[in-house]
Every structure is written in structure tokens, then in C-alpha cells.
Amino acid sequence: VRRALPVVLALVAAQPAGAAETTMPPKGVWLIDVSYVQSTIDKAWDGNRQAQSLIDPIPRYEPGAGLQGILSARPVATYQIALFQIAYGLFDWLTLAVNVPVVLRTTIDANFQWTPGDYQSSIGRKYSLDDFWAWAASLGQPRPADHWVGNQGTLADILIGARVLLPQPKVMRPLGLRIAGSLQVALPTGHEPDPEELISAGTTTWDLHAYGDVEVHLALDRPFLIEPSGVARVNIGADFFYSYFRPRTYQTPTGSLNPLILTYAPYVGSTYTIDPGDWFGATLSFDLAMIEGPTLNTWLSRRAGSTFGWPALLTLGVGYTYIATQQTTWQSSSPQWDWDREKHWLPGDKNLVRVVATLSLLRLGLPLQIYGGYRAQDWIPGRYTRAADLFTVGARVVLKAW
Amino acid sequence: VRRGAAACAVVLIACGAAQPPPTREVLHLYGTPYARGLQHGAQLSSKIHSFYTTLLTASLFPYLGREQSDLETLLPIYQDPRYANGAFAYQLMLDSAHNVEHSLTDDERNELRGLSDGSGMSYDDVLVLNTFVDTLLAVRAIALAIRLSRAPQLTQLWVEGSPPQPYQVVPWAALTEVPSSPVFHVTLADPDGIDRASVRAEVDGTLLGADAVSFADVDAGVLDVRITAGDLGPPGAHTLVISASDTAKTDIPPPTHENVMRDEEILFTTQGTGLDAHDVLRPRLDDGRTRPPPVAFALRGSAPLLAQNFALLDANTAHNHTVVLVHHPDDGPAFATVGWAGVVYGFSGLSSAGVGGACNPSDTLNNSVVANVLAHVDDLSKARLVASGTPIGFTLRRVLSTATDAASAVATVEALSHVYGWSCVFADAAGGASHVEVDSGAFSAPAVHADEVATQDALIASSAYQLLLDDAPTLSVAGEHVVPQRDWSGFFFRSQRVAAAVQRSLTPSMGVEEVERLLGDAQLVDPSDSMNAVVIEPAARRLSAAMGQVPATAGPFEAVEVMP
Numbered sequence: 029v030r031r032a033l034p035v036v037l038a039l040v041a042a043q044p045a046g047a048a049e050t051t052m053p054p055k056g057v058w059l060i061d062v063s064y065v066q067s068t069i070d071k072a073w074d075g076n077r078q079a080q081s082l083i084d085p086i087p088r089y090e091p092g093a094g095l096q097g098i099l100s101a102r103p104v105a106t107y108q109i110a111l112f113q114i115a116y117g118l119f120d121w122l123t124l125a126v127n128v129p130v131v132l133r134t135t136i137d138a139n140f141q142w143t144p145g146d147y148q149s150s151i152g153r154k155y156s157l158d159d160f161w162a163w164a165a166s167l168g169q170p171r172p173a174d175h176w177v178g179n180q181g182t183l184a185d186i187l188i189g190a191r192v193l194l195p196q197p198k199v200m201r202p203l204g205l206r207i208a209g210s211l212q213v214a215l216p217t218g219h220e221p222d223p224e225e226l227i228s229a230g231t232t233t234w235d236l237h238a239y240g241d242v243e244v245h246l247a248l249d250r251p252f253l254i255e256p257s258g259v260a261r262v263n264i265g266a267d268f269f270y271s272y273f274r275p276r277t278y279q280t281p282t283g284s285l286n287p288l289i290l291t292y293a294p295y296v297g298s299t300y301t302i303d304p305g306d307w308f309g310a311t312l313s314f315d316l317a318m319i320e321g322p323t324l325n326t327w328l329s330r331r332a333g334s335t336f337g338w339p340a341l342l343t344l345g346v347g348y349t350y351i352a353t354q355q356t357t358w359q360s361s362s363p364q365w366d367w368d369r370e371k372h373w374l375p376g377d378k379n380l381v382r383v384v385a386t387l388s389l390l391r392l393g394l395p396l397q398i399y400g401g402y403r404a405q406d407w408i409p410g411r412y413t414r415a416a417d418l419f420t421v422g423a424r425v426v427l428k429a430w
Numbered sequence: 431v432r433r434g435a436a437a438c439a440v441v442l443i444a445c446g447a448a449q450p451p452p453t454r455e456v457l458h459l460y461g462t463p464y465a466r467g468l469q470h471g472a473q474l475s476s477k478i479h480s481f482y483t484t485l486l487t488a489s490l491f492p493y494l495g496r497e498q499s500d501l502e503t504l505l506p507i508y509q510d511p512r513y514a515n516g517a518f519a520y521q522l523m524l525d526s527a528h529n530v531e532h533s534l535t536d537d538e539r540n541e542l543r544g545l546s547d548g549s550g551m552s553y554d555d556v557l558v559l560n561t562f563v564d565t566l567l568a569v570r571a572i573a574l575a576i577r578l579s580r581a582p583q584l585t586q587l588w589v590e591g592s593p594p595q596p597y598q599v600v601p602w603a604a605l606t607e608v609p610s611s612p613v614f615h616v617t618l619a620d621p622d623g624i625d626r627a628s629v630r631a632e633v634d635g636t637l638l639g640a641d642a643v644s645f646a647d648v649d650a651g652v653l654d655v656r657i658t659a660g661d662l663g664p665p666g667a668h669t670l671v672i673s674a675s676d677t678a679k680t681d682i683p684p685p686t687h688e689n690v691m692r693d694e695e696i697l698f699t700t701q702g703t704g705l706d707a708h709d710v711l712r713p714r715l716d717d718g719r720t721r722p723p724p725v726a727f728a729l730r731g732s733a734p735l736l737a738q739n740f741a742l743l744d745a746n747t748a749h750n751h752t753v754v755l756v757h758h759p760d761d762g763p764a765f766a767t768v769g770w771a772g773v774v775y776g777f778s779g780l781s782s783a784g785v786g787g788a789c790n791p792s793d794t795l796n797n798s799v800v801a802n803v804l805a806h807v808d809d810l811s812k813a814r815l816v817a818s819g820t821p822i823g824f825t826l827r828r829v830l831s832t833a834t835d836a837a838s839a840v841a842t843v844e845a846l847s848h849v850y851g852w853s854c855v856f857a858d859a860a861g862g863a864s865h866v867e868v869d870s871g872a873f874s875a876p877a878v879h880a881d882e883v884a885t886q887d888a889l890i891a892s893s894a895y896q897l898l899l900d901d902a903p904t905l906s907v908a909g910e911h912v913v914p915q916r917d918w919s920g921f922f923f924r925s926q927r928v929a930a931a932v933q934r935s936l937t938p939s940m941g942v943e944e945v946e947r948l949l950g951d952a953q954l955v956d957p958s959d960s961m962n963a964v965v966i967e968p969a970a971r972r973l974s975a976a977m978g979q980v981p982a983t984a985g986p987f988e989a990v991e992v993m994p
Contacts, residue, residue, distance in 0.1 A: 094958035152690030162685035167492035295479035363451040370448035
């Protein structure tokens with residue numbers, strides 16, 4: 029589990045020696061992985077690494093009567109996602125994979141709050157939140173629901189990828205390194221949010237802000253303390269990657285549903301473009317084989333012929349990922365409107381910490397691995413990014429036709 | 431941005447960061463009126479569309495649209511289909527814009543056409559954008575006056591021990607030499623009855639508790655309120671503020687509310703102060719219930735200065751669209767105005783002839799919209815809320831284009847008919863300064879050349895009339911009351927307070943920096959609707975403006991020189 033959604037190849041862990049960043053199934057082996065991911069996001073990091081609401085406060089004014097108050101929200105958005113992954117070892121040195129993320133549903137609790145503004149002589153008091161919405165309703169602006177549910181059974185961007193075990197130069201062999209390169213491409217199958225809705229969420233790579241449209245990885249593993257069974261007690265891995273995001277064009281809200289808050293089209297233009305900017309990231313991971321477990325004489329071991337290098341019964345992995353994010357740029361007919369959004373997406377960074385426990389039952393005769401993990405993006409503050417925390421639980425089956 | 435991304439990322443530094451666009455611009459416009467409009471429109475096209483949409487389409491039009499249901503009962507023309515389906519506010523503004531257009535010169539219309547062509551915005555929309563301020567103020571004045579006429583009225587005021595006196599709003603002290611621990615009585619009247627819980631009394635910004643305020647019914651809907659102010663200390667000027675609501679609930683317009691009277695600010699002095707009522711300056715009042723209105727002042731002398739702190743309507747958008755337009759016409763003096771994208775004028779400006787001016791709106795029912803309703807008072811089915819006359823921004827433009835000194839500036843203003851009430855100050859390079867108050871002449875009240883309110887070497891004009899106190903008569907029209915400004919305007923009291931604050935702060939031969947600091951004083955700054963602040967040096971032909979943020983004085987003053 030690397031970022032907001034598990035990335036295909038990083039999950040392929042049924043690998044001799046338990047290497048984490050360069051794992052690949054051997055030739056002819058299938059990995060079928062099903063997992064449930066719950067991603068929760070409730071904050072964004074500002075330029076001072078301080079947590080802020082995901083939505084800017086909206087000061088509301090009564091024409092000529094000053095500040096009515098400041099409408100703010102502390103939204104909490106939760107994505108529940110099912111991931112279906114299939115990887116196949118075409119050769120021992122080449123793995124192909126596809127990952128189909130299906131958003132089961134997205135819920136957003138807006139948590140609207142109100143800071144009263146100026147005294148309003150016309151009503152003899154300061155506006156309350158209810159006063160404001162009553163006022164807004166008289167201007168044609170409906171009060172949005174505090175709770176939104178959507179994206180039920182909606183595809184996110186499907187990922188396809190390949191990982192290649194790179195030949196090691198002779199000079200590097202004494203280092204005991206294992207080096208792999210991978211390429212991952214997102215297909216634009218995700219769903220964009222309704223532009224006219226005040227509260228909604230999409231399922232594209234940009235909306236999830238978890239992986240790029242195209243990613244290139246270079247990963248290294250170095251096992252230590254290798255047992256006679258082939259299990260490495262410790263593995264240190266590293267991964268360097270570059271994520272490219274394609275520019276995308278969106279429809280501008282016209283205010284048909286929210287005339288007071290989302291009437292942008294007359295000056296923004298009917299469409300606008302977002303260039304999300306690219307990422308550069310690096311991961312450092314440690315995998316500890318906590319319990320090697322017994323290796324039973326089962327149909328599986330007999331069919332395989334050898335159990336050398338099969339994963340330990342229980343492996344604990346911890347990792348840290350740093351991602352430098354480039355400026356996200358908006359392009360419309362209104363530079364001011366663009367800037368009002370760009371100022372929250374200046375060049376910044378993410379700091380991700382993950383913990384994963386994997387229970388491998390191969391040694392007990394079942395071609396099954398069960399794993400669970402947590403990845404936090406708010407333990408170490410970032411800059412100009414949103415902090416999504418992620419809980420994952422899943423199972424993968426290893427299949428091979430002998 | 432994409433180029434070099436990898437390099438940026440590798441060294442883990444921020445690069446390619448977006449930069450904010452300017453919220454203030456300075457445009458030099460050359461040539462014929464049409465050419466200048468074209469340049470303005472082309473260079474600020476994005477901001478013009480943005481300003482129109484965010485201020486008018488998404489803010490003012492919906493706000494004004496709420497008045498339709500009330501107005502169409504009085505003026506049935508607004509039941510016409512062309513005002514239906516949300517078109518009421520725009521159509522109302524457009525009706526007035528077309529009417530006001532008759533008062534514009536060919537050059538002014540050509541400039542607007544150029545602006546339309548340059549920006550890609552329709553001529554009608556450009557016309558609305560350039561006329562809505564005066565029209566809106568006039569319509570809003572009518573709505574506000576009607577609303578306040580339904581609220582409780584303060585009818586009597588006296589100090590305990592003296593006989594009851596009819597309450598009359600005056601810009602000076604209503605009571606003088608009262609005891610240092612006074613007990614006041616006010617009579618509140620409303621046919622719906624007074625909500626006792628809503629009665630609010632404060633002295634010098636301190637809300638009085640229930641033990642200091644008691645009530646006695648005088649008659650149905652008439653309440654005597656006894657207010658024990660407590661010991662006010664040494665002799666001095668104080669402010670008693672009274673407000674109350676009636677017992678009727680209304681949700682027109684929402685939210686649901688009672689009919690609330692204006693905060694009546696009663697200025698008084700305690701024994702030993704020794705000032706004539708007219709000489710008492712209103713003290714500072716920090717009760718958080720009002721904000722300073724616009725204020726302008728001129729300093730005569732060898733280095734004359736004209737300054738203005740303008741506040742009216744920012745709506746969280748105007749500050750993103752500020753612009754200083756420096757016109758270089760083919761003939762006539764160059765001139766600069768401080769305003770907004772898509773608007774060909776401002777409420778302050780300076781010409782290369784060394785004449786500067788600044789105007790503040792002054793609430794009045796003696797406005798052109800009322801005048802046009804009165805013209806059809808015998809048959810209201812034909813009456814419309816339509817403005818006529820010259821908007822003050824165009825008036826100021828004509829001053830800057832033609833005036834040679836402050837006196838001729840005043841003459842230009844007085845010669846025009848006006849859409850709404852305004853109070854303007856002019857200063858010239860020779861050290862002259864003049865102040866003029868105008869209304870629309872709907873009740874035959876003339877403009878007042880108010881130069882005589884000069885205080886030593888300074889002229890101070892705020893938002894309320896100082897001399898035109900009887901701007902409108904007290905009468906009923908179709909069941910609605912017409913009253914002078916002092917009886918209904920929410921600007922009336924605070925306007926005198928801000929003028930007093932300026933008067934207390936002015937010193938002989940103040941320099942530009944001192945004046946800029948004064949403009950940033952909390953007593954002068956509206957934190958919500960501040961729009962710009964200017965210091966004009968007519969002799970130096972220099973105009974310094976702070977704008978582009980709220981409040982305007984939170985940013986620096988930046989100078990523009992206006993040379994021939």
C-alpha cells in the first residue's frame with residue numbers, strides 16, 4: 029500500500045525472499061488480489077504545514093450592509109473502495125498487472141459552521157446560520173445537505189502496469205541488490221464530479237490524488253539475515269518514482285443549482301483546464317519477517333517441489349514515502365479565479381507513513397495471503413497537499429498451473 | 431511549468447509556483463473617447479466580466495430581486511412578464527440605465543461603446559455597470575425608508591425632572607448640560623406594540639442592564655422607557671443609543687424578523703461641559719453595530735490636499751477589480767479616476783489642471799427615482815422605479831475634464847441634475863477647496879454649496895448632509911412616508927461621528943504620510959465594505975491610492991502623476 033490507493037505492483041508480495049519493492053511472481057504464476065480500502069480525508073496542509081479545512085471559508089456579504097458572516101465547513105470525505113488486482117508472471121523477469129478500483133461509495137459530511145459578521149440593522153441582530161440560509165433561499169440559493177453520498181459502484185481510473193527485473197551489472201552483484209523498473213498507466217475510466225453541485229466528489233486520479241496518470245518506478249531491495257529456508261529476516265527497499273498527470277478540461281459551473289455560490293461561467297468561460305502538475309517521490313521501506321512459521325508437507329509444497337524462499341508466516345512492513353508535488357495550474361478566462369484555486373496547490377509535498385502486516389499461508393498449504401495496513405498522511409505534515417489516511421484489508425491468492 | 435519539473439522535484443524545492451494576479455491596475459488610455467473605451471475594455475476584459483458577474487449577477491441582482499413581491503403590490507407594472515423569471519432586478523437596472531443614458535454626452539456614450547467592443551460585453555450590460563450605483567442607491571433608499579416607517583418611532587425625549595419634549599433628529603447635541611448621573615425618558619410608539627425585550631439602551635457603547643431600564647405603558651402601542659445612565663464622570667459629550675422592535679414578525683424579506691428601528695444616537699453633554707449644542711463633536715462609539723461610512727476632506731494652504739476613504743459595497747469582490755484610469759484625451763486635460771474594471775469613472779479623481787474631487791453618497795428620498803414615481807402618483811399603474819439625471823461618476827468626469835479650480839468644479843456640479851444625493855469636496859492647485867451637497871430636486875430643494883462649513887483650513891464631508899438637512903419634506907405618498915434624510919438614513923449618525931473623528935485628528939499643514947495614516951485609523955475604516963482610499967495633491971498633480979484589498983488601507987498607497 030503506497031498511497032491513497034494501493035498501487036498494483038507494490039501489492040504483489042508473494043515473492044521468494046519476501047522482497048517488498050521489487051516483488052514479482054515467477055513465470056506462470058497468477059496473483060489475484062481483492063482488497064477493501066477506506067480512505068478518509070479531512071484536512072489540507074497549508075504553506076506553513078498547518079492543517080486547514082479542505083474548503084476555504086466563504087465570507088458572505090449583504091450588499092451595502094457589510095459582512096453577514098463567514099460560512100465555513102470542516103468536511104470529512106470518506107471513500108470506500110474495492111480493489112481487484114490481477115498480476116501474471118509472463119517471465120521470471122516480467123510481470124504484467126491490471127488493477128480495477130471500484131468506489132463502493134463516497135460520503136461527505138460538510139460540517140458547516142458559521143461565524144457571525146456585522147450587526148444587521150435590518151433584522152436587529154447578527155445573522156445566524158439559519159438566518160443566512162433563509163436569506164440565501166430568498167435569492168434562489170438552496171441550502172446544501174450536510175451529508176452527501178454518491179459514487180456508489182463507480183469505477184475509478186483503471187491501472188495497467190508492467191514490472192521488469194533489471195539485469196544487474198556485474199559490479200553490483202556483490203551488493204546483493206535486486207533492482208526492478210515498472211511502468212504504470214491509468215486509463216480514464218473514472219468519474220468526474222457534478223460541476224453544479226456544491227458538495228460532490230469524483231473518482232479520477234486527480235480527484236483521488238493518489239497516483240498519477242503515468243508512473244515510472246525504479247525500485248531496489250536488499251535482503252538481510254537470510255535464513256536457510258530462504259526467508260530474509262529483514263529487507264530494506266527503496267523506490268523512486270515520477271508521476272505524470274495529464275491536463276484535463278472541466279465544465280464550469282453555471283449556477284443552475286447554486287446561483288449565489290457557483291455562478292462562474294460568465295467570466296471563467298464555459299470550460300477550464302487543470303494541469304495537476306507532476307510528482308517526484310521516494311520510498312524507504314523495511315520488511316521484517318516476524319514469524320517464519322512451520323513449513324508443512326502439503327499438496328502445495330509437493331506440487332511446488334521446493335519451498336525455498338516462500339514468504340514467512342507473518343511479515344511486518346513499515347515505510348516512509350516523500351512526494352514532491354509540482355504546482356497545479358488552472359487555466360480559464362479569469363486569472364483571479366485561477367489564482368483563488370492555485371494558491372492552495374502551490375508546489376508542496378506529502379509525507380506518508382505506512383504499516384502493513386501480511387499473513388502468508390503458503391507454508392501451511394494454502395496459496396493465500398491476508399494483509400491489513402494503515403497509511404497515514406497526517407502524522408508528518410505536508411505542504412499544499414491534502415492529507416488522506418487509508419485503511420486497507422485484503423487477500424490475495426497465488427495460482428499456478430503446473 | 432512542466433519543463434524542469436523533474437529538476438525541481440529532485441532538488442526538493444518549490445519552483446514554478448503560481449503568482450497572484452494584480453488586484454489593482456493602472457491604465458493609461460489615449461485618443462478619442464471610443465479609443466479609450468476600447469483600450470480599457472480590451473485590457474481588462476477578464477476583470478470586467480468577472481466584476482459584472484460577481485457583483486451584479488451573483489450579488490446585487492438576486493438581492494434586489496427579493497423586493498419584487500413587495501413592489502409589485504404598489505407598482506403593478508412590475509407584474510409585467512418582462513420582469514418575471516428572475517429578470518426583475520436586471521430589467522429594473524436596465525430601464526434606469528436607458529433613461530440615464532439620455533443625460534450622457536456623445537463622448538461618454540462613445541467611450542461606453544468602445545468599452546463594450548473591447549471587452550466583448552454587450553452595450554446594455556456596460557451601460558448597467560456604469561449606472562447601477564446611483565440607481566441602486568435610490569431604489570434602496572425607498573425600500574429602507576418604507577421598512578423603517580413600519581418600525582417603532584421615537585417620539586419623545588426628556589431628562590427626568592423636565593417636561594417631555596418631542597424628539598427631533600439633529601446632527602448636533604440633542605441635550606446639553608444634563609446632570610452627570612442623568613435619567614432619561616424616551617417614548618416609543620408603534621401600532622403593533624413595542625417588544626419590551628427588544629428595547630436596547632446603551633451609553634457610550636456600554637449596554638445598560640435590565641436594572642437601568644424600566645417601562646411604563648402610556649397608551650396602546652406607546653411605551654415610556656426610563657433609562658438610568660449612571661454616573662458619567664467628568665463633564666463631557668456622551669452618546670445614548672436607543673433601539674427597539676415591534677411585536678410583529680415578518681419574513682419579507684427573509685429571514686424572519688421584527689420591524690427594527692434605526693439605532694437612534696442621542697448626543698448630549700453633562701453639566702459643566704460648557705459647549706453650545708452645535709459645537710459638540712460626536713465621541714467615538716465602539717459598540718460594534720455600525721461601520722464608518724465614506725469620508726472626504728480637503729486641506730487648504732500652500733500644499734493643498736484632498737483625501738477620501740471610500741466605503742460602500744465590496745461584496746468580497748470589488749477589491750479584486752480596482753483600477754486607476756489615466757485618460758489622455760486628444761483635447762482637454764489629462765485626468766485620472768480611481769475605480770473598478772469596466773466602470774469609466776470613480777468617486778475620486780484628479781486632472782492635470784490641478785483639480786481634484788471626491789464624492790460620497792448621501793442618502794435621500796429627494797432622488798430621481800422618487801421623482802419619477804411622484805410624476806405618476808395619480809395613476810400608479812404607470813409608475814416605475816426609474817432613475818434619471820447624471821450619475822455622480824460622470825459628473826465628476828466632467829469636472830475633471832473642464833474645471834480649472836474648485837469653484838468652477840462646484841459650478842459644474844450645481845449645473846447638472848443628479849440621480850441621487852451626493853456630498854462632494856473639491857480642491858485645486860492654488861489651495862482652493864469647496865464642498866457641495868446635491869440631491870435630485872424632486873421637491874425643489876436646490877443643491878447647496880456648502881463651503882461655509884469650513885473648519886479653519888479644512889473641509890470635511892462625510893456621507894450625511896451637513897447643510898441640506900431638509901432635503902425632503904415630510905409627507906405621505908400612496909400611503910408611504912417621505913421624510914428627510916435625518917429621520918431614516920442609517921448613515922446619518924455615524925457620518926457625523928466619522929467627520930468628528932477627522933476633525934479631532936486634523937492638524938495644520940498635515941503631510942501626505944500623516945493623512946495616509948489618518949485614513950487608516952480604525953475610526954475611519956469600514957472593515958467590510960472599504961473600497962479605496964486616496965490622497966490627492968493637486969499642486970503636484972499626484973494621486974496616491976490604496977486599494978486592491980479589504981480594507982483598502984491595509985495595503986500601501988501607490989502614487990500616479992497626472993501630467994498633461
